[in-house]
Amino acid sequence: MSQTIAVLKGDGIGPEIMEASLRVLDALDCDLTYEFHDAGLAALDKHGTLVPPETLAAIATHRVALKGPLTTPIGKGFSSINVQLRRHFELYANVRPAISFPGTRSRYDNIDLITVRENTEGAYLAEGQSLSEDGETALSSIRVTRSGSERIVRYAFELARQKGRQKVTAVHKANIIKTSSGLFLEVAREVARDYPEIEFQEMIVDNACMQLVMNPNQFDVIVTTNLFGDILSDLCAGLVGGLGLAPGSNIGSEVAIFEAVHGSAPDIAGKKIANPCALLLAAADMLDHLGMVEKGAKIRGGIREVLENDREQVTPDMGGNGTTDTFADALVKVVRR
């Protein structure tokens, strides 16, 4: 039976890279039905809100969404769309794979790691922030819960198991932030016992940064709290050549939303030169999530092959002379074989 997914094309280059990505999914015969819904600037024009209730309802019904970059207007009192979606569906895990691809400018060429970031607690709390009246003292708090830690660490181990990964590294600062980071680490150790086939490693965040820069291949799956995850996932994107090839997923217990990490790039919108790779890699992760692991692998392998053998068709940001469409054409040809 065909699976229906909610598709949010997004703003700026969103519609272009989405069209390219859906063409590739179609070429793979994934038997997916797309239900298109508005969000972002397009929704604001039509419905007067950035995230219309119909869109939320559709995501809730279909439980899986593929989402292009959305623009939140700055300085008009709108709260970030991504934050709204995360809160509404309690998307507690932000998953960011970093994979090396040929022909990208980066320091390493065989990186394949995944960062799993807790996304609902930690240092990212709206409450508990204060500034003293004289402006001299600012206070912010960190909240880590046993259940929140268990949920994220278990997710990381389940992901490792599903993807045949060998090792999970819990990154913390329990030596200094003894309560909150200590609780996270304690729970990570407990959960790790349920997965004896997967190696468990713990690493202090400062050391993890150095190790990532000096010897990234020792890592496989990294799991960490909100703030460290924010920083480490961008560090990892930098290791493989920046955000152009960075997909991300936001996972909750009911809903999963797959997206490109980059923004809507209004400067190149409509020029047909946007690189669709990040969204395509997000689509590949979505196929994994839906149990179509071989098809997901075909997208990743296909991108690798086009980057290696068909560089003329690649978009300018990756050094080619191609367009969004020529890249998609080349990829469609490869995945069809």
Ligand code: ATP
């Ligand atoms: P937003 O306001 O939605 O974040 P942005 O312009 O900041 O949009 P970023 O993703 O931060 O978008 O991108 C910064 C720059 O990187 C853009 O100006 C664009 O030139 C380039 N860029 C981003 N994504 C792509 C892409 N998929 N293909 C080609 N270039 C891109």
Ligand code: MG
């Ligand atoms: Mg931006």
